[in-house]
Amino acid sequence: MVRQIRAYGVTNEAVLAAMARVRRHRFIPEAYRGPGDYGDHPSPIGFGQTISQPYIVAYMTERLRVRPGMKVLEVGTGSGYQAAVLATMGAEVYTIEIIPELAEHARKVLAAEGFSQVRVRTGDGYEGWPEAAPFDGIIVTCAPPEIPRKLVEQLAEGGRMVLPVGPSGGTQDLITLRKEGGELVKEDVLPVRFVPMVPGSSRPAR
Numbered sequence: 001m002v003r004q005i006r007a008y009g010v011t012n013e014a015v016l017a018a019m020a021r022v023r024r025h026r027f028i029p030e031a032y033r034g035p036g037d038y039g040d041h042p043s044p045i046g047f048g049q050t051i052s053q054p055y056i057v058a059y060m061t062e063r064l065r066v067r068p069g070m071k072v073l074e075v076g077t078g079s080g081y082q083a084a085v086l087a088t089m090g091a092e093v094y095t096i097e098i099i100p101e102l103a104e105h106a107r108k109v110l111a112a113e114g115f116s117q118v119r120v121r122t123g124d125g126y127e128g129w130p131e132a133a134p135f136d137g138i139i140v141t142c143a144p145p146e147i148p149r150k151l152v153e154q155l156a157e158g159g160r161m162v163l164p165v166g167p168s169g170g171t172q173d174l175i176t177l178r179k180e181g182g183e184l185v186k187e188d189v190l191p192v193r194f195v196p197m198v199p200g201s202s203r204p205a206r
Contacts, residue, residue, distance in 0.1 A: 001038040001054050008040075010058045014066070018088040019058050027051060027081040027109055047099050049195055051079045052141060056174075056192065058085075060162045063176040063188070064137045066091050071132070073154065075125035075163075076141035076197065080106030083118050086139070093118045094132050096125045098198050126199055128154045135159060143172045144197040147184070155179045168196035 002020045010016065025037040028051060032044050042050040052060075061082075066072065068090030074083055077097035083106065086093045095118060097103035103122040110118050121129065125140070126148050134156035140163030147165060155161055159179050166172030174190040 001040070004040050005055050005058045008055050008059075010055070010062050012062045014089055015058050015062045015085075018061070018085045019054060021088055022081065022084045023113065024051070024054065024081060026113055027079040027084065027106075029079070029105060045079045045102065045105075047102060049078050049099065049102060051081050052194075057082055059190070060139055060141075060174070061085055061089070063162045064139055064160055066137065070136045071134075072137040072139060073129055073132070073135040073151075074139050074141065075128070075151070076195075077106045077120060078102055078141060080110045080115075080118075080120070082139065082141055083120075084110060084113060084115050087115045087118050091137075094121070094129045094135070095119065096121045096123055096129060098122070098124060124199065125197060126150060130154060137161070138163070140164070140197065141194065142197040143168065143194040147175075147177075148197075152179070152184060157182070164192050164194040 040055050041053050045051050066089045070091045072086050072091045072093050074095040077095040083093050083095045100122050107120045128150050133154035136156050136159050138161040143164040161177045164172040164174045171191050174192040176187040177184040
């Protein structure tokens with residue numbers, strides 16, 4: 001898996017080391033595990049959600065420029081895999097998942113795999129985590145139709161945000177942004193396909 005990610009152009013050795021260390025199959029619910037757990041493709045995790053393909057996880061992590069002690073907000077916990085990669089690199093991770101069952105799955109597997117320091121919240125990702133803001137980095141693993149304003153407000157000056165933006169059911173743009181003078185500066189774009197970011201009104205938070 002790591003050789004494939006490297007071949008696709010991810011060169012950050014800390015990212016590659018984290019991808020090698022985190023056991024991806026453990027984050028896939030047992031009912032969905034199979035021989036392709038380390039293949040370079042998304043895998044289902046239930047509730048219409050997926051764990052992103054390893055290359056996209058590595059690409060987004062590399063673009064975030066993670067460093068030890070960096071405070072990162074993840075929106076769309078899903079299986080908990082991306083949060084584990086970030087934590088392995090020394091980030092202080094806050095992660096939000098709107099589907100209660102997936103949030104609970106992530107809490108359990110993160111703890112079991114030694115990442116109990118990751119904070120998991122069941123709730124609306126559009127609201128972010130205001131009491132823990134500002135964040136040095138924000139990574140969104142589901143696609144809103146446009147950049148959520150409240151997330152921008154919670155990004156620290158000089159911080160970076162990586163997220164897919166666009167309509168559900170089609171191709172979106174994976175955008176890397178940097179906050180300068182309170183404004184967002186776009187750095188690069190990659191065409192992707194993510195599950196949509198669901199507003200809180202669609203599922204009750206707890």
